[in-house]
Amino acid sequence: MLVVAVAVATDDAAALSRDLLASPTATAVLERRCGGPIRAEVDRAVHREPTPEQRKRLGVGPDERVVYRSVVLGCAGVTLSVAENWYVPARLTPEMNAALEQGDIPFGAIIRPLHPHRKPLEQLMTGIAPYVLRHRALVLDGEGRPLAEVVENYTTALLR
DSSP: HHHHHHHHHHHHHHHHHHHHHHHHHHHHHHHEEEEEEEHEEEEEOOOOOOOOHHHHTTTHHHHHHHEEEEEEETTEEEEEEEEEEEEEEGGHHHHHHHHHHHHHOHHHHHTTOOOOOEEEEEEEEETTEEEEEEEEEEEOTTTEEEEEEEEEEGGGGOOO
C-alpha cells in the first residue's frame, strides 16, 4: 500500500509541476489551488547576495541593486511554499517596491500589472518531507526583461 501512496504523491507533484510551468506566476497557481488569498511571511533579517551567474541571468551588472526576499507562502494558516527571490527593484514601479518592502503580499501578485511569465530553469521532485517539488525560474515581464530569479519549494499541502 505504501508504494501506491508514493505513486499517487509523485503523480500529484508532477501535475503541480505542470501547472506551475503553464502559469505566468506561482502565486496564481497557489491562489487557484488554495481557493483564497495567499499571504507572504517575509523574513527581512535574511540577506543573500546574488551569484555572478544569477546577475548574468537577470541582466544586471556587478553594481546594480538586486534585493533578496525570503518568504513562506501560505493560505489559511497552511504553508504551501518556501521561496527565495532575487529581484531587480529598478525594473519595478516605486509602488511595487514599497509593497515588497513593507507588506505581506506575494511577489507574483504585486507584479501582475507587468504581465509576468516564467522561464523555467530547473524542476526537481524532492520527495524530502515536507517538500515534494522544487522549481527554479526566471520571472520576466511582458516584454521579456528579467524581473527576478526564484527558487520555490512546494509542500505536500498543495497535493491535498
